[in-house]
Every structure is written in structure tokens, then in C-alpha cells.
Amino acid sequence: MSSSLLEIDTVTACYGRLPVLHGVSLDIKLGEIVALIGANGAGKTTTMMTIFGRPRASRGRIVFDGRDITQLPTHEIARLRIAQSPEGRRIFPRMTVMENLQMGAIIAGDPDGFDHDLDRVTTLFPVLKARADQRGGTLSGGEQQMLAIARALMGRPKLLLLDEPSLGLAPLIVKQIFAAIKELNRDGLTVFLVEQNAYHTLKLADRGYVMVNGNITLSGTGDELLARKEVRAAYLEGDTAMLKETGA
Amino acid sequence: MAEPGISFSQRVKTALWDSFLAGLIAFALFSLVLGLRTEDNVTGLTLQPRPMLLATAVGIVFFGRLLLNLFVWQAEHPLTASFAKLFTREPFDRRDVTVLGGTAAFAVLGIIVAMLLGAPAYALIATAVLVFVGLGLLRRAIVYAFPDLPYARIFVVAGILFALFFPLTTYALESAFHLGMPLRYWFDLSILVLTYVMLGWGLNIVVGLAGLLDLGYVAFYAVGAYTFALLATHFGLGFWICLPIAGLAAAAWGIILGFPVLRLRGDYLAIVTLAFGEIIRIVLLNWTEVTNGPNGISGIPKPTFFGLPFAPFADGTTFAQFFGLKYDALHGIIFLYYVILALALLTNLVTLRMRRLPIGRAWEAMREDEIACRSLGINTTITKLTAFATGAMFGGLAGGFFATRQGFISPESFTFIESAIILAIVVLGGMGSQLGVAIAAVVLVGGFEALRHTDGLQTFFGEGFDPALYRMLLFGIAMVGIMVWRPRGLISSRAPTIALGDARPISADLVNEGRA
Numbered sequence: 001m002s003s004s005l006l007e008i009d010t011v012t013a014c015y016g017r018l019p020v021l022h023g024v025s026l027d028i029k030l031g032e033i034v035a036l037i038g039a040n041g042a043g044k045t046t047t048m049m050t051i052f053g054r055p056r057a058s059r060g061r062i063v064f065d066g067r068d069i070t071q072l073p074t075h076e077i078a079r080l081r082i083a084q085s086p087e088g089r090r091i092f093p094r095m096t097v098m099e100n101l102q103m104g105a106i107i108a109g110d111p112d113g114f115d116h117d118l119d120r121v122t123t124l125f126p127v128l129k130a131r132a133d134q135r136g137g138t139l140s141g142g143e144q145q146m147l148a149i150a151r152a153l154m155g156r157p158k159l160l161l162l163d164e165p166s167l168g169l170a171p172l173i174v175k176q177i178f179a180a181i182k183e184l185n186r187d188g189l190t191v192f193l194v195e196q197n198a199y200h201t202l203k204l205a206d207r208g209y210v211m212v213n214g215n216i217t218l219s220g221t222g223d224e225l226l227a228r229k230e231v232r233a234a235y236l237e238g239d240t241a242m243l244k245e246t247g248a
Numbered sequence: 249m250a251e252p253g254i255s256f257s258q259r260v261k262t263a264l265w266d267s268f269l270a271g272l273i274a275f276a277l278f279s280l281v282l283g284l285r286t287e288d289n290v291t292g293l294t295l296q297p298r299p300m301l302l303a304t305a306v307g308i309v310f311f312g313r314l315l316l317n318l319f320v321w322q323a324e325h326p327l328t329a330s331f332a333k334l335f336t337r338e339p340f341d342r343r344d345v346t347v348l349g350g351t352a353a354f355a356v357l358g359i360i361v362a363m364l365l366g367a368p369a370y371a372l373i374a375t376a377v378l379v380f381v382g383l384g385l386l387r388r389a390i391v392y393a394f395p396d397l398p399y400a401r402i403f404v405v406a407g408i409l410f411a412l413f414f415p416l417t418t419y420a421l422e423s424a425f426h427l428g429m430p431l432r433y434w435f436d437l438s439i440l441v442l443t444y445v446m447l448g449w450g451l452n453i454v455v456g457l458a459g460l461l462d463l464g465y466v467a468f469y470a471v472g473a474y475t476f477a478l479l480a481t482h483f484g485l486g487f488w489i490c491l492p493i494a495g496l497a498a499a500a501w502g503i504i505l506g507f508p509v510l511r512l513r514g515d516y517l518a519i520v521t522l523a524f525g526e527i528i529r530i531v532l533l534n535w536t537e538v539t540n541g542p543n544g545i546s547g548i549p550k551p552t553f554f555g556l557p558f559a560p561f562a563d564g565t566t567f568a569q570f571f572g573l574k575y576d577a578l579h580g581i582i583f584l585y586y587v588i589l590a591l592a593l594l595t596n597l598v599t600l601r602m603r604r605l606p607i608g609r610a611w612e613a614m615r616e617d618e619i620a621c622r623s624l625g626i627n628t629t630i631t632k633l634t635a636f637a638t639g640a641m642f643g644g645l646a647g648g649f650f651a652t653r654q655g656f657i658s659p660e661s662f663t664f665i666e667s668a669i670i671l672a673i674v675v676l677g678g679m680g681s682q683l684g685v686a687i688a689a690v691v692l693v694g695g696f697e698a699l700r701h702t703d704g705l706q707t708f709f710g711e712g713f714d715p716a717l718y719r720m721l722l723f724g725i726a727m728v729g730i731m732v733w734r735p736r737g738l739i740s741s742r743a744p745t746i747a748l749g750d751a752r753p754i755s756a757d758l759v760n761e762g763r764a
Contacts, residue, residue, distance in 0.1 A: 052623055054619075074622040075625050075626055076625075083623075083624075086619070086620065086623060090617050090619065090620035090623075091617075091620070092612075092613050092620065094615075094742070095609075095612060095613065095616060095744075096746075098744065098746045099612075099613075102609060102745075102746055103609060103610070103613050103621075103624055106610070106625060106626065132747070151624070
């Protein structure tokens, strides 16, 4: 667990002339679940999108699997087997669930393995099988999130980026999705998770980073961060029920 | 439909008030447009009031709206519901039977009275009503008898079979029995319709599948036509060599247009493509040394039947001599018909195949979400350029065909209105639907042509009324009507390219309404 799969090295990124990330550094090791938590507008999504080159890092380096991907075009970065379930899910609403999954499978480049991969994701999210011939746009929010993750998985990624998979979903569905992430990780998938839902995320993650105003302010293992006073004050305030549950 | 609780007198009152307001608006609008006319007299321009015309127009609006209010909009049981039921599978109730039977009886009565009075135009209208009700009932009867047949498929197969056998059958019948059918006219019209079907299908790749709004599609049509014409007249190359080159040249121009517009979408893309179409036309108009400017290129050779010319006499063997037939000018036209039919079917086939390939699926996905596409490893640059190039290629092939059919081309054939009509065919047909585009092409082009044969209308509008002059007006009304009642086009479902269960067509409700 020592080699870095993805390394973000003092990356600065801007929207137009507005700087959003001020020298962010983090690394994700093979087989880990790494979480990035922070408030609205802290730059979490930007960090994730910068990995994909939009916006492009104006300073610093992003290295994936020993290869500098800082200047690669987005689709080539994706072809290195980095998959994402983006903010807002971005499934193809007019295409069916099957077609969405097929779009994800293009990266795998293995038409014969399609059925096998399909089996794998539908075992993970059985509801997708029931909805296979339905248009993506008619799915519920939770199902769309599952579809977005499943679509990403169809490309057989080495690293899965998830942007707020819990956003706007019922607690039961969130639990289901987080369980799925855990299961995927157990099968060897490296996961980078961006979340506002700090408690569940840090419980799930091996390590975590806390982002404030485009800077990483804290890092450590999930349990370490959960125990930190700053983290609790900033992200878990009011969630006393949860804190009691952890015995803190 | 009004709420059931409202009393009849209340309803009449509302209807009258509403119709009065509509009449008032009509009066305000028409008072200047129709109510006054400037006449050029010796003394100068004078204003001539036309009260009768104004009164008629306002009256039509008032009474038309009153009838609609009373019997459709405000009515407890709208009359139109019974007619709409003809096209569903809902069972008829007694009211529907009364309405439909009454309509049919009234229509029959109308035909008889009109015939007695010697007013064929009214008889024609009554017949149309009767045919409408009759067809609806026939449809219901068939659906009732065989509820589970795949009707859409039967319709498509029947359409293709008809297209395949129509010219040969009619030609054989005509030669055998001399029925006096205007075959030349029919074939020319069919060729025109098929050309638009092909153009519609070609543009459908760009607009319907890839979601790139192209207002300058006629540019590729022009490039194809001029490439064909120049190659054929200057270098004497044959039809089968010029045609693919015309397609390739148009595809190349598709890529040339594609590059600068890679980052554009929607309205911005529409403006640039519109400009591109105009640039091509203006270049053709002014580059006299090459294109012969406004005089156009004439003497473009007709295609040969694999080397056998369709001519009464030739240096070698002619088509008629080779097959031991008597020379007939129709042979060449029938051949042209089959060429454009083959080209159109090729366009359709390629589109259908492409949709199942990764590139075609990427087109559709790109229409939905470009950013998501990129993050799934799709090179959107290549995807867009292939969409432009493929669409342009079919436009170019159609252009090449157009050049050889006409024998003469000039920039006048490639104005913006052509782009607009082709786009209208795609939008009216239902973006992305192959069948819808074909139906729209037949209805639009055929409908324009049908206007020339509506002599009966002179009875209503007086002598010298030429309905063909109003085709753009009718075209606009049809556009508005479709967008109001069927905002996603005539056929708004798309067939999934892969399915786990049955591949049922999926309706396009909820998304993509009125978006180009």
C-alpha cells in the first residue's frame, strides 16, 4: 500500500482569472478509499475536475500511475482508466440504462467482456437490471446515482472518482451506495470520494483530507479526522445524534 | 373541457364573451391589413375601404371561435374527442357513434347537394371529410381484428415495397393498357420527394443524432452538385466516378466547417452554419472563372446504365437497343428514380448501422451531454467532425444526383430556403426518427405540389387565386401547428440500440422538448 496511484502536487487552478485551488497536494495510494471533505465552494469539485483537465492546473503536477497527466486532454485521461461519477451525475437522460452502460464500456474496449461487466454492476445495483430498458431520465435520483457509478465501472477503472454521491438522496439510499463503494474497494478498486456528508464519508474512508477555501488544511486517517475538534465543529455540528453514536 | 357543474347558459355567456374578445382583436389586427387598400389613381394614392372583406374576416374569427368554444373547448363532451378516438383503441360509446355517424351522413348529404347545385369544390370537401372518417373507422376495424400485429413495421415494409415497385408497375400498366397516366410528372415528383427524403436523413445525422443545429446544410448539397458538374463537364468523367467524388468533396467541406465550430453549440453554432451556407453560395455566385457565376453550369451529362446511354441514338449501343426495347424517354427517368431510391436507402442503412456502432452511440450521447462524453473517454472533436462529415457526404451525394438530373445548376438552387426546408423536414418529422423524416418529406414536398392541383379552391377565393403562392404561409402555419400539438415532431420516439428485454420504442416525453 505504499505506491501512489494518483499524486496531486501543489496544484493551482483558476476559473478564468479567479483562482480556486491554491497549491493543493494530496495523494491516493493503490487500494485506498480517500475522502475529500469541505464546505460548499471550498474547491472539492474543482479538485476532482482538475484531475480531468477542466479546468487545467495552471501550476503543479498531477501524476497518475507514474505518468504525468497534467496536460493530457480529458478523453485521454479517461482512457487511462480513471472513471468518474461527476457532480450532478450527468447520465444521458434520453438514452436507456443499457445504452448508458454501453457508453461507459467504450473505455474497456472489450465488447466480449461486456456481459461479464454488466453482470458485475447489476449484482452491485440490482435495480439497474429491472430498469435496463428505461430511459435514464426517468430514473429516480438514487437510481441515477447508481447508474452514474455503474457507467463509470463499466470502463473497468483503476481509480474511481465520486463527486458527492450522497447529494439529495434519502439516507437509506446513501447507505446502500456507501455499502457498494465499500464492496468495490474490497475487490481492489481505489476510490477518491468528494463529499459534504463528512460523518459517513470519514467512517468509510481509509484516509481523508479537509479542504477550506482552496487549501488542504487537515489530513489523516478517517478516524483521526473524525476525532479532531475542528472537523467536528465545522462539519458535524448539530449532528449530535451521530456523535453520540460514535461515543465521542 | 369545462367543469361539469357549470350551467348551459353560463357556458354560452362565457363562450360569447370570449368570442367577442377574439373578434375585437381580429378587428384591430385586420382593420388596417384587410380593411384598407391603397389605390394608385391619377390624383395619387387614395385609400379604399373594404368593409365587406373586413367583416368577413372578423366574422370568421368570431363565429369560428364561438363554435369551437361551444362544442369543443367549453363543451362537457368535446366533439373532437370522438374523432380523436378514431386513432386510439378506446371503445366507442353511444355519443361517439352519434357524432361520427352524423358527420358521415352530413358529408354524404353535402356531396349530393353540392353535385345537384354544381359546386364541385364543396363536394370535394365533403368527400375529404367522408374519407377521413372512413379511414379512421377502417383503421379501428383492422386494429380491432388483429390487435397484436407490428403495425409500424408493416407500414415501413409496405412503404419500401411501394417505393420499389411503383415505377415499374405503373410503367408496365401504362405500356400495356395506355391508361393515360401522367407518368413523367409522377416520376419527376417522386424523384424530388426522394431527394428531400435523402437530404432529410443526411441532416438528421447532424441535427437529430449528434444534436448539432446546422442551418447551412444546403452548402454541402451545393458543393456536391458543383463538384459533380465541374468534373463531368470539364473532364468528361462518368456518373459513377463523379458521384462518390462529389460525396467526398462535401465530406471534406464538412470537416472544414467542423473545425471552427467545435466549441460552439446551439444558437451560436446555428449562426455560424447559416453564414457558412451563405458564403458557399456567394462564392459560387462570384467565382465566375470556375463556376460560371450566376449563369450556372449547363450540359451536365445524364447518367448511363453501366455505360449504356438513355438516348434515341448514340455512337455505341443505347440502353433501348441493348435490351431490345423501343426507345422511351421514361427509361432514363425510371433509372434516375432507382438511383435516388438506392442513395436514400443507403443513407438510411448507414445511419441505422452507425447508431449501433460506438461512433453512432457517441453522437447521441454527445447530444445529451458533451462533458460526460469526454469523461467517458470519447474524443468529442473526432465525434463532431465525423458527424459533420457523414451528414455532409450524404448532402453531397444528393447534390451530385441533383446536378445530373437537372442537367443545369446555378447558385439560385442553393439558397437559404432550401436549408430551412430540409431542417423543417427533420424537425417536423421528429429529430432522430428515420420514419418521421421520411413522412415529413413526403408531406411537405408532396403537399407543396398538391397545392398546384387545388383548382376547386377558386370557387371560394375567386378567379385568379393561386394557392401555390400561399405555400410559405401554409408551411408556416403547419410549423406552428406541429410545434403546438406535437412539439417533439410527428414521430417522437426513438428505438433503443440495445435492449435487455423487448426493444420497445421509447417516447421522448419529458426531455428535449422544442430544443434543437
